[in-house]
Amino acid sequence: MDAITIREIVDATSGQLLSGKEDAVVTGVCTDSRIFQQGDLFVALLGENTDAHRFVRQVAEQGGKTFLISERDAAEALADANVILVQDTLAGLQALTHYYLDKIGVGKIAVTGSVGKTSTRDMVYYILSEKYKTGRPIKNYNSDVGIPLTVFTFDSTTEMAVLEEGMEHAGEIHRLADMTRPEVAIITNVGISHLENLGSRENIYRAKMEITDFFGRDNVLIINESCDLLKRSRIHGDYRVITVGETGAEDYVVSDIRDMGLEGVNFTLTTGGESREFRLNVPGAHNALNAALAVAACARYGVTMDQAAEGLLKLQLTGKRLKVREARGIRVLDDSYNAAPDSVKSAIRTVEATPAERWVAILGAMNELGDDTPALHYEVGKYAAEHGISLVIGIEPKAAEIVRGAREAGCNALYFDEKEDLYPELPKLLKEGDLVLTKASMTRHFWEIADKIING
Known part of the structure; x- marks a missing residue:
């Protein structure tokens, strides 16, 4: 990050400088007190569960010199610091972002x-x-x-x-x-x-x-x-x-x-x-x-x-997206970052296009689908069966409809209430030559299943 002055921050955020020097500079921006570094502007955001104004004293004790706050009382813990008061710290952070993009x-x-x-x-x-x-x-x-x-x-x-x-x-x-x-x-x-x-x-x-x-x-x-x-x-x-x-x-x-x-x-x-x-x-x-x-x-x-x-x-995809992993003759297509009906079907087609002794799909919830949630999960299970998946494993309640769709389309399918219920069964269910797809919405942490398969 290029250095920016306190005056630039005040002007960009339409803030009020409560204390400090206009010509002082910051060389980074931080919203998490746990990863604060010297030279950072600490932005005290108000989240759903945490008000970061609670941590301004801690950041000051770590050497923090510049703060963007929306609660005036927080300035009392910030002697000898550059303190900018704004009406809304998130809006202030975004206004500063807009300014900085123009600046560079x-x-x-x-x-x-x-x-x-x-x-x-x-x-x-x-x-x-x-x-x-x-x-x-x-x-x-x-x-x-x-x-x-x-x-x-x-x-x-x-x-x-x-x-x-x-x-x-x-x-x-x-x-x-x-x-x-x-x-x-x-x-x-x-x-x-x-x-x-x-x-x-x-x-x-x-x-x-x-x-x-x-x-x-x-x-x-x-x-x-x-x-x-x-x-x-x-x-x-x-x-x-x-x-x-x-x-x-x-x-x-x-x-x-x-x-x-x-x-x-x-x-x-x-x-x-x-x-x-x-x-x-x-x-x-x-x-x-x-x-x-x-x-x-x-x-x-x-x-x-x-x-x-x-x-x-040279492309490498970010995160748990279509990552190929292998151990003990079992290949895992770890696509567990997120899931929607179209992306699950695409991943199934990728499995179908890959030679293997057997195709297995371990699938979980797809979130934020509204009233059509059961029907869309059922459709994915049916699609898996129609595209050659030999074993469908559904985990957690929404995936029960995936299992039902797969079974009614003639596929072997198993249901588990939780990931932890599946883990002891994995050695019996999977075998050398399998290609295993793991996919669900990110909140379900299905990469943990991929880790269990790979690490044994």
């Missing part, structure tokens, strides 16, 4: 979508890195707090940044887009994640489209027209729309997708009369479209198809 003059691509946004973000990063010094999110940071923490790892040598913008409710992406003001945005798709909160796919579409709320004539939106709700014809903003798809009518056309299971994906991408073969060394045929979206976005910054292809060969 970085180019910005933002990615959102119901599924695939983190993978697409990673692809954008590796492609851009062929030409520019590029910043990307720490871990899976895509929220009100995560994006600022990411941004403050950039400095004036950062030429491009790719940012992921997530949401659970309407209005959240609007707020993130206001903070980041991307020049180019990607919407990967509009699925049924967050249906419980938003009520309909149309409402999810509107929430995703908030990423364009601050767009003008110089901005570009890139959409996956393979999604039924993402069509150029229904977008009427004063900005350019670039389409990706498989029909042949899009600006970037994906064709000849060859799913090689765990070995990766090959495909052809055509645009403007130019065609190029691409290879991804990560599993999942759906990633061909994600890669095409990334290529289209990076082309706005002069990245060639050849450079994009080289970047994608």
Whole structure:
């Protein structure tokens, strides 16, 4: 992070300097007292369960010199510190993020979508890195707090940044887009994640489209027209729309997708009369479209198809996404970061495309699906059976419908109330030559199952 002065923080946040020196500087931003470092601005956020104003004294005792607070009384514990008072510390953090992005003059691509946004973000990063010094999110940071923490790892040598913008409710992406003001945005798709909160796919579409709320004539939106709700014809903003798809009518056309299971994906991408073969060394045929979206976005910054292809060969996905692990002759496809019906079906197709003695799927809850939750879980179980899965294992109550769907489609299926009930049975259920998929919503921590299989 480039150093910024107290005066800059006060001006950016519309705050009041209660004490300290305007010409003092900070060299980092921190919201967690446990990882505070010398030189950081400590932002005292008010969370659902914790008010960080309780920890300002502790941070001061650790050597903290600069604080952003919204409770005046907290300043009493901060003698000889630079203390800025704002009405809302989260809003102040976001305003400072907006200011800092402008200050360092970085180019910005933002990615959102119901599924695939983190993978697409990673692809954008590796492609851009062929030409520019590029910043990307720490871990899976895509929220009100995560994006600022990411941004403050950039400095004036950062030429491009790719940012992921997530949401659970309407209005959240609007707020993130206001903070980041991307020049180019990607919407990967509009699925049924967050249906419980938003009520309909149309409402999810509107929430995703908030990423364009601050767009003008110089901005570009890139959409996956393979999604039924993402069509150029229904977008009427004063900005350019670039389409990706498989029909042949899009600006970037994906064709000849060859799913090689765990070995990766090959495909052809055509645009403007130019065609190029691409290879991804990560599993999942759906990633061909994600890669095409990334290529289209990076082309706005002069990245060639050849450079994009080289970047994608280096791709490594963040977190527990389609990670291949192996022990004792059993391979595990650990895709346990998150789950929605479409992403579970994609993972099952990846398994189906991979030679193995037997295909096993250990599946859990898919969250925020609203009233259709039982039917959507049942459908996934049925789909697994129809696509050759030999054994389906469902864990926790929502997955009971996965098991029922699999059984009624003729598949061997078992149900366990908790992960811990499965663990002692694993040596009896799995055998050499198996390919095992583990997938559920992130809150279910299904990577722990993958760990148990691998570590024995």
